[in-house]
Amino acid sequence: MRTVPVVRNILEANQRLAEENRKVFRDAGLFVINLMSGPGAGKTSLLERTIDGLRGQVRIGVIEGDIQSTYDADRISQKGAQVVQLNTGGACHLDGNMIKSALEPLDLERLDLLVVENVGNLVCPAEFNLGEDMKVMILSVAEGDDKPLKYPLMFQTSAVLLINKVDLLPYVDCDVKVMRERALQLNGDLTIFEVSCRTGQGLEAWFQWLREQVAMRKAKGDGAKA
Ligand SMILES: Nc1nc2c(ncn2[C@@H]2O[C@H](COP(=O)(O)OP(=O)(O)O)[C@@H](O)[C@H]2O)c(=O)[nH]1
Numbered sequence: 329m330r331t332v333p334v335v336r337n338i339l340e341a342n343q344r345l346a347e348e349n350r351k352v353f354r355d356a357g358l359f360v361i362n363l364m365s366g367p368g369a370g371k372t373s374l375l376e377r378t379i380d381g382l383r384g385q386v387r388i389g390v391i392e393g394d395i396q397s398t399y400d401a402d403r404i405s406q407k408g409a410q411v412v413q414l415n416t417g418g419a420c421h422l423d424g425n426m427i428k429s430a431l432e433p434l435d436l437e438r439l440d441l442l443v444v445e446n447v448g449n450l451v452c453p454a455e456f457n458l459g460e461d462m463k464v465m466i467l468s469v470a471e472g473d474d475k476p477l478k479y480p481l482m483f484q485t486s487a488v489l490l491i492n493k494v495d496l497l498p499y500v501d502c503d504v505k506v507m508r509e510r511a512l513q514l515n516g517d518l519t520i521f522e523v524s525c526r527t528g529q530g531l532e533a534w535f536q537w538l539r540e541q542v543a544m545r546k547a548k549g550d551g552a553k554a
């Protein structure tokens with residue numbers, strides 16, 4: 329019997345496209361984030377807050393990935409940022425080819441930071457590189473402190489974990505200390521921010537981290553942590 333390594337071939341083809349995207353991003357001096365989480369953890373809310381918080385300091389562009397609808401792209405557009413909506417039509421993650429096709433309408437030379445909001449899913453997005461500098465994930469306290477145990481790859485491939493919705497802590501069964509410990513057991517290099525996109529708590533530290541990453545990219549060309 330012959331086995332056909334389809335999955336490996338798909339991932340290899342994706343990796344080639346991701347490298348092409350990475351070259352385009354580097355040439356434009358862009359810092360690029362692949363933002364991942366389960367549905368509703370707060371990706372678009374974080375982007376809205378971040379665009380407002382860094383207005384006049386960091387020029388942010390967004391690629392919105394959703395199975396369908398332009399709802400999130402409309403939200404971002406209202407903030408005055410350059411935005412492209414990608415509809416996967418059912419696929420549970422974005423891939424390098426989709427990102428390549430989304431770049432044309434964007435004026436990359438007029439951006440400092442590009443954020444790709446991936447499809448809401450704690451599994452598949454972690455497997456596909458898009459050409460980003462870093463994967464950043466959001467886990468909200470409403471999802472529970474057991475998620476690192478169940479979705480390890482997300483935590484292992486991310487450079488940053490934002491623990492969102494800390495305003496809800498009095499109402500949900502979530503121990504943030506346990507969540508942090510479980511995440512750090514999977515990936516000791518994780519940078520962790522505890523935030524609330526509702527109240528704004530903790531967001532200034534995230535903004536400052538972004539300012540530093542963007543400045544490093546500008547200074548060194550390839551300076552930001554890969
Ligand atoms: N209480 C609370 N709700 C939040 C917070 N961040 C986002 N939400 C709400 O969570 C829901 C999903 O947020 P959204 O940004 O659309 O999540 P996405 O699906 O990951 O893009 C919305 O109703 C938001 O208003 C937060 O920090 N606290």
Ligand SMILES: [Mg+2]
Nearest residue numbers: 371372400445
């Ligand atoms: Mg969203």
